[in-house]
Amino acid sequence: MRLSRLRVPAGWLLGALVLWLSRPSLPWLAAGAALALLGEAVRLWASGHIDKTRALATGGPYAHSRNPLYVGSLLLALGVAVAGGSAWVVGAVTAYFLAFYPAVMREEADFLRARFPEYADWARAVPLFLPRLRPAGPRASRFDWAQVGRNREWRTALAVPAAFALLWARGHLP
Numbered sequence: 001m002r003l004s005r006l007r008v009p010a011g012w013l014l015g016a017l018v019l020w021l022s023r024p025s026l027p028w029l030a031a032g033a034a035l036a037l038l039g040e041a042v043r044l045w046a047s048g049h050i051d052k053t054r055a056l057a058t059g060g061p062y063a064h065s066r067n068p069l070y071v072g073s074l075l076l077a078l079g080v081a082v083a084g085g086s087a088w089v090v091g092a093v094t095a096y097f098l099a100f101y102p103a104v105m106r107e108e109a110d111f112l113r114a115r116f117p118e119y120a121d122w123a124r125a126v127p128l129f130l131p132r133l134r135p136a137g138p139r140a141s142r143f144d145w146a147q148v149g150r151n152r153e154w155r156t157a158l159a160v161p162a163a164f165a166l167l168w169a170r171g172h173l174p
Helices: 003-021 026-047 068-083 087-115 119-125 145-150 154-172
Strands: none
Touching (some): 026 154, 087 119
16 A cells, blocks of 8 residues: 555644643644645645646646645645644644655655656746746746635635634644
């Protein structure tokens, strides 16, 4: 079994662990919310460019990183971790990302390389994960709000306030 298949079930377990270990306070919630909102903004931007498996997204955030959805996910998850107000939570989230995302990005790179002949040139110009400041590569894709909907990014956008509501409740209810 590929490690990437365990990512989502492990994410649910991580969520429960985060909630259990969290010791949120208003300053931590505010700091985490700012980071999580930045992460969701990156995800929205990326979701408006990607037409999964049908075309290679190279414009917008894909001219800075080949995996901007994962960059956004990391920022979002670190925002939740910071909001949790616990070094254990930050450690658990970091361990999760290190355990799963390098393998997922390699699997996806192999798939894209086999499917899209233009992938090799784009991959030479654009880093795998950590974004470059200046855009590079062909920049062929364009942002489309309808694509954001087709990619169901609304689920993540709704999950962010739900996660923060749970953290707030964790910190304020007996």
